[in-house]
Amino acid sequence: MRKELPIALSNRHVHLSEEHIKVLFGEGYELTKKKDLSQPGQFAAEEKVDLVGPKGTIKGVRVLGPARKETQVEISLTDSFKLGVKAPVRNSGDLDGSPGAKLVGPNGEVELEKGVIAAARHIHMHTDDAEEFGVKDKDIVKVKVGGERGLVFENVLVRVSPKYALEMHVDIDEGNAAGVKNGEMVELIK
Amino acid sequence: MRKELPIALSNRHVHLSEEHIKVLFGEGYELTKKKDLSQPGQFAAEEKVDLVGPKGTIKGVRVLGPARKETQVEISLTDSFKLGVKAPVRNSGDLDGSPGAKLVGPNGEVELEKGVIAAARHIHMHTDDAEEFGVKDKDIVKVKVGGERGLVFENVLVRVSPKYALEMHVDIDEGNAAGVKNGEMVELIK
DSSP, rough: OOEEEEEEEEESEEEEEEHHHHHHHHOOOOEEEEESSSSTTTTEEEEEEEOOOOOOOOEEEEEEEESSSOOEEEOOOHHHHTEEEEOEETTTTTTTTTTOOOEEOOOOEOSSSSOEEEOEEEEEEHHHHHHHHHHOOOOOOEEEEEEEEEEEEEEEEEEEETTOEEEEOOOOOOOHHHHHHHHHHEEEEE | OOOOEEEEEEOSSSEEEEHHHHHHHHHTTTOOEEEEOOOTTTTEEEEEEEEEOOOEEEEEEEEEEEESSSSSOOOOOOHHHTTOOOOOEOTOOTTOOOOOOOOESSEEEEESSSEEEEEEEEEOOHHHHHHHTTTTOEEEEEEEETTTTTEEEEEEEEEEEOOOOEEEEEEEEHHHHOOOTTEEEEEEEO
16 A cells, blocks of 8 residues: 655645636736646746735735636635734635635735635545545545654545645645655655 | 643744843843743743844844853744744754854844754653653653644653743744644643
């Protein structure tokens, strides 16, 4: 049974709806691809927005593409304290009851009513990987990270799709806490 | 055998030598106690300094007292990237080969040659606690944190002294990664 997979640290970023792209960047605007991400079809855009909360602002937050049905802002808890926005730990897309914030772009502003979350740690897996690891979609597993800041992440959600590439995603707080860098190998524990 | 102990998140802070207090705050200056910390004799001072690295500045970093033999700056890895100073993960006092940074106070500046570290996670224990937990000074243990961001910290150093009070110390990255707040109870695993 396979056990090892690469980890990646997700820095703060924003997924935008078509409607919000219009408001922030202008009518008919399309995001410009800066580079492909590890998950097929996903990309880092050239565009950035400022994120404004009641206690502070974080400038130049990267936009990821393509556009999504709903705008979603993913920040670390460190960012959360800086902004004064209490981001709940949530799975991607689970936005009900999450707080909002203000997004500022070159063409306009959006006052979000919800959508600010701290992404729950998770593993993306292709269907073939899931078979090799002996897990299935929505399983909860543990992941062990070695080294001087070694730790075992519990409550790690497995997400399986033929559209995914094998990778564990943690936020910057989690990555720094474990002392890992992008691409380091970690161990799945069932 | 006891297993539970409280955890505390250490925000970035600076311990100063007598000599550096003079330079930063003026001849004959004494730190003003703002509040006592959990470890007997240690206190948060009213004084703050700015921390300057090649890539950025962090303003208003809290000074802790009393003065120490050597100046020591404790930051998170998140801070480390912001400053552009590569803080190694070290035990308190183990400063050889660590990088420096510039400290700016109201009376002057100090260009440190060393002393910037990311404090290694550790547990302070009174001698009596150590007996109850069945551990001794310099033991390496694990600590389990519950909740939605549950994890198990490995490589946790135990420090035992009749001058210590029972408490686990982690930095802000580690505390946020585990989703814990000051005073939450965690479990020691041998």
